[in-house]
Amino acid sequence: MERIRMTTPIVEMDGDEMTRVVWKWIKEELIIPYVDLKTEYYDLGLKNRDFTEDEVTKEAAYATKRLGVAVKCATITPNAQRVKEYDLKQMWKSPNGTIRAILDGTVFRAPITVKGIEPYVKTWKKPITIARHAYGDIYSAVENVCPAGSRAELVVTAKDGTETRTTIKDFDGSGIIMGMHNTDASIASFARCCFNYALDTRQPLWFAAKDTISKKYDHRFKDIFREIYDKEYADKFREAGIPDYFYTLIDDAVARVIRSEGGFIWALKNYDGDVMSDMLATAFGDLAMMTSVLVSPDGKYEFEAAHGTVTAHYYRYLKGEIPSTNSVATIFAWTGALRKRGELDGIPELAEFAGKLEQATINTIESGIMTKSLSVLSSLENIKVVNGRELIISIRDRLEELI
């Protein structure tokens, strides 16, 4: 059989621990036999990040800007214990944070749904994708404790030195305050990422905030989304047959989400997105069934699994055991990248192959073959629990049937 040819390479970011092992299995068994795989390889494994003083992470992000499509393996974000374990020169920053800062993107997370793993919410028939604004708000806020009898004020000093003061609170007893910010530029780029992704995946877009209470802060988000939509996207949505962009108050949104059938993108401010994405991941089933894609405002894509390097499994692997690691989200990171590359380069066979690999993966699980953590959640009868390696071999068998 002739392997599918590629023209432009995909940026391949290798990673750490168990996911690095799974990464190799996926490439060897599920991709290279069928695709004449072209990648620009960057080793983001912790040892190499330390060796290159983290330059490799930046190079990989710039390569993504240049080539447009990347796939990333999970990586360790070092803490004090990791600095010791790997004898690191310093506590390097989170690679995802570095990549996000360079690409200036929005992260979209969506569950992979299969028969047998039913969402806890009975009405949900299709996945719900969360778009989380990954800049500002409480994540870069300053806070203070205020003693009894103190006055707390917001002071804005303009370029010419003029001050605008707003009293936050005259404290009788002691209390606390917080100052947070966002920028029009970041909100605008968040909005454009969301509108582009909605067009790209042909899904409706919802955005929800608390503009009735936060009349300047949250209202700003609402206004910027509306202005950009009306000016740049309303016609495109109509042409694509996607319902008009929908804003609603966040309280109303949570009620609608629970009663919905799914199948839309839910854009949220930083904190709301943080909380709601964990809620949705659990409600749909399992972290190892969650995909994640970073989309930049100028349309560059970086695909990955939402979970980490599965450290406990790796330590067992080092002792000679083949752990029951679920590779589904990592497989979908690869198929996401292959499909996007196929679409951009006009290679329909590549996008078709990505679809078949996803179908083979879903067929495998729906036939009852799955890893341990998924088997606990599944309502199927006759489940065969397999280890991480066996799962990939079973998926390859199903893929052979489809090709």
Ligand code: NAP
């Ligand atoms: P994790 O690797 O996602 O694992 C947490 C637990 O979830 C695992 O111990 C395992 O439970 C279960 N799990 C997650 N993915 C699984 C899979 N594919 N198959 C089966 N079980 C799975 O998160 P963590 O333990 O908090 O973090 C480990 C390392 O990953 C850290 O160094 C962290 O910095 C890094 N991390 C990286 C990323 C990223 O690169 N995007 C994201 C998060 C964390 P059981 O042990 O009970 O089986």
Ligand code: MG
């Ligand atoms: Mg969270």
